[in-house]
Amino acid sequence: MPDALLTLQALNAHYGDFQALYGVDLRVDPGEVVAVIGANGAGKTTMLRSIAGLLKNAPGAIRWKGQAIGALRADQVAGRGIALVPEGRLLFPSLSVEENLVIGGQLGRKGPWSLQRVYDLFPILKERRHQQSTSLSGGQQQMVAIGRALMANPELVLMDEISLGLAPVIIRQIYEALPGIVGEGLTAVIVEQDIAKALSVSQRVYCLQEGRVSLEGQSQTVPREDITRAYFGV
Template identity: 50%
Template sequence: MSLLSAQLVSAGYGDSRAVSDIVLTLAPGELLALVGANGAGKSTLLRVLAGAHKPTSGSVWLKDVDISPLTDFERNRLGISLVPEGRRLFASLTVLENLMVGAGSGRVGEWTADRVVDTLPMLKPLLKRNASRLSGGQQQAVSIGRALMSNPEVLLLDEVSLGLAPIIIDELYESLAVVRQSGLGIILVEQDLSRTVAVADRIICLLEGHVVLQGAAGDLSHEQITDAYFGHSISSFSNPELTTEEGLQA
């Protein structure tokens, strides 16, 4: 049984379609990376999975339950947590208060404030500081910590490294390696292809809202990924393995 799945999901904004007939699955403990150029539909797909954006068609399943009718708050209580692009912290609250917002799901589990700080050690000296006084990397750490405080089974990470210094990105990814050991299923949107290949179990590449390439990270060459990323080769649109639900789930 898949932990999370999307079945023929399409979504957009007004008359503009952002993703079309997406089928994906996420297994427990798996890190699935979504890659693609700006505007490929990655963030929209994460928001659909989290319940923050309503699809025009298709369904989202958590294990064997169709959660399509549920709001983002309801899905969070069931174990899906989104770290959104832009972090979206409460600027007037302290770091600790922002973390405790994540505990509002009421889910019981191993992720307490102490565990989060141990996993994201850059937060330890910042707990009493207002979020408005944090650097971009510190804000991202708080955003990840807040999501973990909901004790999720599925963690959706949107643009973890965007706009951050390399040394901060390295520190955040070291923390994510610890997070993975807890057995979470993770879907990661990341622009850094080298880093993506290094950490992902599987990769799905989106182009103009369509899946154009997917496979185990170790089975895809850098050339294949970059060609799909930039649309240099779109033969996969006509590949029957990628245009059937069974093929997309493989």
């Protein structure tokens, strides 16, 4: 097996006295798409927030290319090459579409992604580039959030519920853009509640239930009855 790009080893996460993750193990290899599924409250977003440095963890619980990063700040994690597309998009409402995108590139990492490349991926954003970002439709705002992450030229992009609350036609457009995002060796972890969608775009899948990994397998071969048991705990 190739050396892992990202590993989680016995990752625990807390919000104050509340424990949200219990000993989570996960591996992401270079160039693959890993899906993470689970019901609301299963710990999916907490896991991504931990990886991105928004929650402090034991240093060795999260390793990037073998190096312990669990205690790094979010800006330090981003500088290593990890970008987050957060749940709910979290755009800067006072800024235009283009200004939101430019902010994503402030770390100055070199790579293939630029404003023009993002506009090639999502042409509607070029048309709306001078509009206030939050004046766009939900789907277009999601495109801005994805583009902002890509502008950081990451090696790993974490996508948290990118289809949440969007119309099916918009979801299809966003997922149709995914091959253009990962086609140059970019690695992705995609959190989704839509099991079929998650399995269709990934090589491997993890299921979280109540803060624990309840299933790990190959997306195209894992038995659907196993997923049901892991997802619902029945």
